[in-house]
Amino acid sequence: MRSLVKAPAARREPTFLHPAPEYVRFEKPPVIEPIDAFVLETGERFNARIVYYEYGVVSIEFELAFKLDWQGLVSFSARWINASDIEKHAADAVRFHVSRARPALVKPYDYRLSEDYYVVHLKPIIKEDGSPKSAAELIEFHGDAIAQIVRGELAPLSPGERAEILESRLSYYPTDLLVAGWTAALVYDTPEGAAPTIQLLEYANTQLLEFRHYDHVLSRLLAEVYGSLEKGTGFWARWRLAREAERLNTIRLDVRELAERMDNAIKFLSDMFSARLYRLAAAKIGVPDYRTLVDQKLQTAGELYGFMMDRFYQSRAFLLELMVVIILIIELFFLFRGKS
Numbered sequence: 001m002r003s004l005v006k007a008p009a010a011r012r013e014p015t016f017l018h019p020a021p022e023y024v025r026f027e028k029p030p031v032i033e034p035i036d037a038f039v040l041e042t043g044e045r046f047n048a049r050i051v052y053y054e055y056g057v058v059s060i061e062f063e064l065a066f067k068l069d070w071q072g073l074v075s076f077s078a079r080w081i082n083a084s085d086i087e088k089h090a091a092d093a094v095r096f097h098v099s100r101a102r103p104a105l106v107k108p109y110d111y112r113l114s115e116d117y118y119v120v121h122l123k124p125i126i127k128e129d130g131s132p133k134s135a136a137e138l139i140e141f142h143g144d145a146i147a148q149i150v151r152g153e154l155a156p157l158s159p160g161e162r163a164e165i166l167e168s169r170l171s172y173y174p175t176d177l178l179v180a181g182w183t184a185a186l187v188y189d190t191p192e193g194a195a196p197t198i199q200l201l202e203y204a205n206t207q208l209l210e211f212r213h214y215d216h217v218l219s220r221l222l223a224e225v226y227g228s229l230e231k232g233t234g235f236w237a238r239w240r241l242a243r244e245a246e247r248l249n250t251i252r253l254d255v256r257e258l259a260e261r262m263d264n265a266i267k268f269l270s271d272m273f274s275a276r277l278y279r280l281a282a283a284k285i286g287v288p289d290y291r292t293l294v295d296q297k298l299q300t301a302g303e304l305y306g307f308m309m310d311r312f313y314q315s316r317a318f319l320l321e322l323m324v325v326i327i328l329i330i331e332l333f334f335l336f337r338g339k340s
Helices: 070-081 085-100 135-151 159-167 191-231 236-265 275-284 287-339
Strands: 029-041 047-055 057-063 118-122 177-180 184-188
Touching: 029 085, 047 085, 057 085, 057 191, 070 118, 070 135, 070 159, 070 287, 118 191, 135 177, 177 275, 177 287, 184 191, 184 236, 191 236, 236 287, 275 287
Parallel strands: 118 184
Antiparallel strands: 029 047, 047 057, 177 184
8 A cells, every 4th residue: 555655654653742651652653645735615624644554544634724713713613524525525525535545445335435524623822921921711611502512503502511520521631621522522732742633533533434334244243143033043054054054153253353453553551641542533423333233243143153153053953963874774774784
């Protein structure tokens, strides 16, 4: 892939601003391909790039600069979180670039899933005394606007909803802030400090997409297996179930292996700030929920495999016993025939 898109050599990713151990990195860094900027009919110009992850996810990133007051930013966020024109352009761009990268794909999926996520990045706001506003000041004076921005809402939110949104926040220094939501996040930091945070948000979304795919694959597979079981478990049907069981177990093991590879794609120290940041983002967008669904379906697939193979072994044992009985009858027939 790297040679196909003429991407630069891989480097340690992500690059953290604060101290981090060497093994906080992607095991296989994604391949990043800059692509041409584009302009919408309404005049907005987006810089763009495509990121290819080795476990089969493609991320397309669009970046649009802005300079607004808080009320303008609320309207700006609502405009783009609910936009459809940007999604169509993203789908067309991904389709074109993935077709160019086809030689690097292994077992391409016959369908595509997509996830949209928005990040509003605010650079440090400088006060009159020359110091940057702290995260606490942002929450105190602009908490209502931040909640609306993260939800893409124009109307003010209730105190309970505001509190629920702002609970999902995290800071490493007094002057940085992440407020994560299920469809968007606000990052308040320098460009250097925000870069790894945005990359971890992207990584969490690729995990969500991958688990959604596994959930789809397993749902379709289990439906086919249940259909086979409904056709009967008679003597001859049980031999057919053996083939179905082997196919079921092969896909089950493939999904488990791919899920483990994805889990190990990036390494964290258990008590690191970045690990907590990732867990916060993953929880908000629903990664643990889909992971639980996938684990449950993997368990169901394992139980079905055992059930189907038991039926097959019973039929095989019965057939072997029947053959032994027939051989004994033939031997007895010739034995008594010889005596007569």
